[in-house]
Amino acid sequence: MKTSKRLEQALVKLYNAFHNNRLNPEDCTACAVGNILDNLDSWKHLSNEHGSLELSYVGRVHENLGRKFNGYSPLEILQIEKIFLEACGFKTPLCHYNSKPQNPTNKDILFKGLCNVVAYLCELDKTPNVMDYSKLFEFENDEPIYHLETFLN
Structure with missing residues (x-):
């Protein structure tokens, strides 16, 4: 499957962050967007509230340009970012009195967040969801429609 450069780069960054324990929804340099944007925090100025979809003045200027x-x-x-935070169990926008998961860096929680983010990234690029394995289980007349090749030593 052919993917866009931006999607491929985002997937590689998210994959590496997840497996190298550098994914943290409470750190703007290590969350989903922080990793996609090379672990910089300058993106946080696009909104006045973390997890909000409302652009700040700076965000509106960048969007309009x-x-x-x-x-x-x-x-x-x-x-x-909103998709990632909410899939990880945070109530957005983030603030000290909104609910959040007890252990936000739990691998299961992060994986759920990543699955939702990847689905959205694929949707943006009009690409089938790369995390969707449902085709592997499609069958017709009790036989699989698609076959996996296995490589055994």
Whole structure:
């Protein structure tokens, strides 16, 4: 399957962050967007509230100028972060009295967040969800429609 450069780069960064324990929804340099944007925190100025879809003045300027950050518009950046935070169990926008998971860096929680983010990234690029394995289980007349090749030593 052919993917866009921005999608491929985002997937590689998220994959590496997940497996190298560098994914943390409470750290703007290590959350989904922080990793996609090379572990920088400058993107946090696109909104006044973390996890909000409302652009700040700075965010509106960048959006109106058509600026992209590693291929993503300011509104797409905010949506990616909101999806990630909510899938990880946070109530958005983030604030000290809103609910959050007890252990936000739990691998199961992070994986759920990543699955939702990847689905959205694929949707943005009009690409089938790379995390969707449902085709592997499709069958017709009790036989699988698709076959996996296995490589045994």
